[in-house]
Amino acid sequence: MSVAIDKRIKYIIVLDTETANSLDDPLVYDLGWVVTDKRGKVYEKRSYINYDVYARERDLMRTAYYAKKLPMYEGQIKNKERKIVSWENLRRIFRRDMEKYNITTVCAHNAYFDLKALNTTERYITKSKWRYFFPKEIEIWDTMKMAEDVLVNSPTYRQWAEERNYWTGNRPRLTAEILYRFISCNEDFEEEHTGLADVLIEKEILAYCFRKHKKMRKGVFEKKTP
Numbered sequence: 001m002s003v004a005i006d007k008r009i010k011y012i013i014v015l016d017t018e019t020a021n022s023l024d025d026p027l028v029y030d031l032g033w034v035v036t037d038k039r040g041k042v043y044e045k046r047s048y049i050n051y052d053v054y055a056r057e058r059d060l061m062r063t064a065y066y067a068k069k070l071p072m073y074e075g076q077i078k079n080k081e082r083k084i085v086s087w088e089n090l091r092r093i094f095r096r097d098m099e100k101y102n103i104t105t106v107c108a109h110n111a112y113f114d115l116k117a118l119n120t121t122e123r124y125i126t127k128s129k130w131r132y133f134f135p136k137e138i139e140i141w142d143t144m145k146m147a148e149d150v151l152v153n154s155p156t157y158r159q160w161a162e163e164r165n166y167w168t169g170n171r172p173r174l175t176a177e178i179l180y181r182f183i184s185c186n187e188d189f190e191e192e193h194t195g196l197a198d199v200l201i202e203k204e205i206l207a208y209c210f211r212k213h214k215k216m217r218k219g220v221f222e223k224k225t226p
Contacts, residue, residue, distance in 0.1 A: 009037050011101035012141070013094075014206060015108050016198040017117045020053060020064040026117040027060060027124060029053040030073075031090060032195025035101050040207030044097055047196035049073060049084040052125050066193050087125045091133070104139060109176045109202045111142035111220040140220040143202055146209040147174050149216035149224075157182060176202055183208045 005011075015033035019026035028050055035044040054061060054073070061070065076082035085093070097103065108114040118133035134140070151157040152171055160182055161172030172178075177191040180201040191198060209216060217224065 005101060007102075010105070011035055011037060011043065011103055012206070013097065013101075013103050013106045014143075014199050014203040015106060015114060016195045016202060017108075017114045018064070018066065018193065018195055019117050020057065020060045022063070023113075025120055025124075026113070027053045027057070028117050028121040029061065029064065030195040031094075031118075032197070032199045033094070033097075034196075034199050034203055035097055035103070036203045036206070038207065038210040040203050042200075042203070043101065045196065046093065046097070047082060047194075048090045048093070049077065049082055050087050050090055050121070051084050052087040053121065054084065069194065087121065091122075098135075098138075104137070105141055106134060106138055107141035107143060107202075107206055109143045109198075109205065111140050111144070115140055115220060139218075141206075141218040142220045143176075143205045143209065144174055145217045145220070145222065147179055147205055150209045150212050150214050151179070151182075176205060179205050179208075 012035070013033050014036055015031065017026070017028045018030035020029050021027045030047075030049055032047045034042050034046070036042050061067065064070070073082065077084055115134075119131065122130050122133045151174070158172055161167055161178070164187075166173045166178050175191075176198065177189065180191075181187050181189050183204055189201075191201065
């Protein structure tokens, strides 16, 4: 069933990557994303395993931070619960969603890392024939920056985080897992650390920040004003 596109809505893609190799040169083996809006409503939900890293770079997969989850992936692929596609096809599906929903904004939590991972993967697999995963006109938002401006100085969040020792230096921590525990009032929540599952909590962080109607940075490279 086709989805009717409402031109009054600003559609946003929220994505998350899971990577192998080093943090300096991360390669994406799992990419999940949703098409959502500022309220957190989901219009499309996607989850793909990148064949070009997951299957063709088995030595690199042993470096995956969450390598213990690989048997889970194997089972899901075997049971056809997860789709494994080439990087070229994955990129084509992503661009198709961007075109369909007239996407001008892509968002992630700690987006600098995801941006780096996607570009590194693009260059590695295409041997630098293609260097950038996103078109240059796309704006990249970072929910970590948004949450920092909305919550770091919030007395309620600061007290909540301090009571639970969610603290680093002189400020509360802002991991997606901790933020979602606060937003959902579910203190037992544990992040799954697979692409789509993590996206589904990160789009809730996005929606929460917009509900607060506070001035906040959005862009991944946006600096804090003095």
